[in-house]
Amino acid sequence: MSASNAAHSVVEPSTGTRRFAGLLVVLYAIITMVPLIWIVLTSFKSPDDAISYPPKVLFKPSLEGYCNVFTTRSRQTQEFIQTLGPPQGLCDNIARSRNMVVAGPSNYVPRFINSLIIAFGSTVLAVALGTLSAYGFSRFRVPLKDDLLFFILSTRMMPPIAVAIPIYLMYRTVGLSDTRLGMILLYTSVNVSLAVWLLKGFIDEIPREYEEAAMIDGYTRFQAFVKVVLPQATTGIAATAIFCLIFAWNEYAFAVLLTSGNAQTAPPFIPIIIGEGGQDWPAVAAGTTIFLVPIVVFTVLLRKHLLRGITFGAVRK
Amino acid sequence: MNDLSTSSQITYRAVPIRPGAIRRIRGLSDQALAWLFITPTIVLLLAINIFPLVWTIYLSFTNYRANRPNAPTLWLGTDWYQSILTDPDIWAAMQVTAHFVVWTVLIETVLGFGLAFLIDKKFRGHGLWTTIILLPMMLSPAVVGNFWTFLYQPQIGLFNYVVAFFTGRGASSFQMLGDVTLSPWAIVIVDAWMWTPYVMLICLAGLRSIPDYIYEAAEVDRASNWRQFWSITLPMALPFIMLAVLFRGIENFKMFDMVNLLTGGGPGSTTEVASITLKRAAFESWRTGYSSAFAIILFVTVFGLANIYVKALNRVKSR
Numbered sequence: 001m002s003a004s005n006a007a008h009s010v011v012e013p014s015t016g017t018r019r020f021a022g023l024l025v026v027l028y029a030i031i032t033m034v035p036l037i038w039i040v041l042t043s044f045k046s047p048d049d050a051i052s053y054p055p056k057v058l059f060k061p062s063l064e065g066y067c068n069v070f071t072t073r074s075r076q077t078q079e080f081i082q083t084l085g086p087p088q089g090l091c092d093n094i095a096r097s098r099n100m101v102v103a104g105p106s107n108y109v110p111r112f113i114n115s116l117i118i119a120f121g122s123t124v125l126a127v128a129l130g131t132l133s134a135y136g137f138s139r140f141r142v143p144l145k146d147d148l149l150f151f152i153l154s155t156r157m158m159p160p161i162a163v164a165i166p167i168y169l170m171y172r173t174v175g176l177s178d179t180r181l182g183m184i185l186l187y188t189s190v191n192v193s194l195a196v197w198l199l200k201g202f203i204d205e206i207p208r209e210y211e212e213a214a215m216i217d218g219y220t221r222f223q224a225f226v227k228v229v230l231p232q233a234t235t236g237i238a239a240t241a242i243f244c245l246i247f248a249w250n251e252y253a254f255a256v257l258l259t260s261g262n263a264q265t266a267p268p269f270i271p272i273i274i275g276e277g278g279q280d281w282p283a284v285a286a287g288t289t290i291f292l293v294p295i296v297v298f299t300v301l302l303r304k305h306l307l308r309g310i311t312f313g314a315v316r317k
Numbered sequence: 318m319n320d321l322s323t324s325s326q327i328t329y330r331a332v333p334i335r336p337g338a339i340r341r342i343r344g345l346s347d348q349a350l351a352w353l354f355i356t357p358t359i360v361l362l363l364a365i366n367i368f369p370l371v372w373t374i375y376l377s378f379t380n381y382r383a384n385r386p387n388a389p390t391l392w393l394g395t396d397w398y399q400s401i402l403t404d405p406d407i408w409a410a411m412q413v414t415a416h417f418v419v420w421t422v423l424i425e426t427v428l429g430f431g432l433a434f435l436i437d438k439k440f441r442g443h444g445l446w447t448t449i450i451l452l453p454m455m456l457s458p459a460v461v462g463n464f465w466t467f468l469y470q471p472q473i474g475l476f477n478y479v480v481a482f483f484t485g486r487g488a489s490s491f492q493m494l495g496d497v498t499l500s501p502w503a504i505v506i507v508d509a510w511m512w513t514p515y516v517m518l519i520c521l522a523g524l525r526s527i528p529d530y531i532y533e534a535a536e537v538d539r540a541s542n543w544r545q546f547w548s549i550t551l552p553m554a555l556p557f558i559m560l561a562v563l564f565r566g567i568e569n570f571k572m573f574d575m576v577n578l579l580t581g582g583g584p585g586s587t588t589e590v591a592s593i594t595l596k597r598a599a600f601e602s603w604r605t606g607y608s609s610a611f612a613i614i615l616f617v618t619v620f621g622l623a624n625i626y627v628k629a630l631n632r633v634k635s636r
């Protein structure tokens with residue numbers, strides 16, 4: 001904070017102040033990015049480079065981590081490998097250089113597909129339910145409206161572990177344990193509170209005169225909702241959907257407690273990617289990097305709505 | 318927490334319909350439509366949130382064990398509650414939790430507000446750098462726990478290398494995740510790394526909500542920069558800072574994923590927060606009744622604390 005020059009407006013900080021502030025922020029941003037950059041770099045290292053000391057910044061890039069995360073390999077003798085035909089593809093080539101052959105795909109792909117199905121399924125459901133409820137709360141007189149809205153929000157205050165015990169028992173009784181449907185329903189119920197609160201804010205901002213006009217033109221209330229309100233709310237619905245998607249994509253606690261094989265998503269799986277002789281860090285880093293990509297894209301898409309989304313719409317920009 | 322929302326303050330009535338239009342409106346009545354729209358959400362929440370909660374309350378009075386579903390269930394009354402509230406191990410876990418909540422929230426608030434204050438100076442390219450800073454909080458805790466475990470490896474990790482480089486200590490002379498005194502801080506560092514941007518974002522919204530004319534008036538009165546900061550900036554941004562503290566406080570009280578991934582509660586029980594104790598009781602020793610009682614105690618605690626805090630927040634807001 002340098003003293004502001006009297007010639008400048010107070011609300012416009014001086015150039016010196018700006019530069020100094022910029023310098024500090026950029027410094028923080030760089031420090032905060034180091035772990036992320038490091039994990040992406042590690043994903044392209046060979047296992048030896050990944051565990052070398054001092055840590056290597058310059059190294060010969062290798063796709064071994066990516067191959068290891070997508071395949072399972074089995075160790076073979078040199079003589080056996082000689083009897084095989086030429087290596088099939090890049091991963092086979094890398095595996096053979098370590099006296100191994102590719103035995104098949106790994107579990108990462110099914111876990112990743114589970115993540116996709118569960119995240120998208122719960123997002124579609126949560127946004128659909130949330131849009132209807134938000135419209136209901138925004139436009140109609142609902143008895144105990146504030147209490148209902150508070151109830152919807154308070155479901156998020158429960159520690160996940162506290163809810164996980166009875167949900168585990170409930171799912172076991174009705175046959176939903178370790179199923180994708182069970183996880184979709186669970187994530188929908190967690191996301192719907194966010195969806196209702198966010199979308200109510202967005203729909204509140206659409207002037208109700210639009211629907212009145214449509215209804216005077218002969219639309220029913222429902223038609224007015226579908227043909228007038230929904231198109232107006234598209235941006236809000238899209239932003240809400242991405243927030244729900246990010247939550248379901250990232251969720252770890254429920255996933256680790258309630259899924260084991262069949263419906264397990266990628267987050268609880270990535271930490272247990274083990275290679276021969278201990279943790280295969282390039283493979284773990286590769287699994288992590290792949291998992292990061294959608295989030296980075298979404299963050300950039302969402303930056304305008306971030307604040308609203310992370311605070312349930314309680315703070316607006 | 319309802320009071321925090323700006324939107325819920327406004328109570329709408331049913332849309333007034335112009336007299337001439339009434340004839341033309343067909344289909345369901347507004348009231349029927351309202352229920353049709355709201356009921357599915359309420360039903361889902363009742364099924365997946367409230368029903369389990371009620372079940373937890375019931376289980377907390379019994380000796381039920383999830384791994385022995387056919388054993389007879391005995392009604393124990395408040396036995397579990399008494400034994401939990403008098404158990405020194407539980408109080409130790411609550412202390413560890415409180416330690417985490419206080420330190421993470423404190424560090425995140427100071428750093429987050431500082432960053433927001435700097436970004437508010439609108440230097441060139443502040444939009445880009447803000448987006449970059451926001452990335453950590455968008456990541457999965459699983460992924461974050463994962464790569465910090467790698468960074469904290471004593472022999473090969475980048476964190477130890479950097480600390481060794483700047484302090485001259487041997488890189489493998491200390492273990493962030495295996496040392497009794499260091500491991501709680503290892504988790505605090507990761508949590509602060511991940512969630513400072515969150516506090517920053519809310520504080521930034523607070524700073525941007527302060528109207529320029531207040532500063533202009535202060536300048537006319539020749540108030541110093543320091544004075545302006547203490548009399549205008551901080552008090553006007555305070556409700557936002559408090560909101561960030563509330564959200565982070567609730568989240569960190571429930572903290573599970575980061576601890577589970579980084580230390581699993583160890584070494585010993587130095588990082589055993591309440592959620593880890595609960596997970597061990599519920600899913601490792603399968604003491605379902607006992608863990609249900611503990612879950613209820615935790616929920617009541619966080620709910621009670623949050624409500625008290627919201628009252629204070631509303632008092633600050635209405636000043």
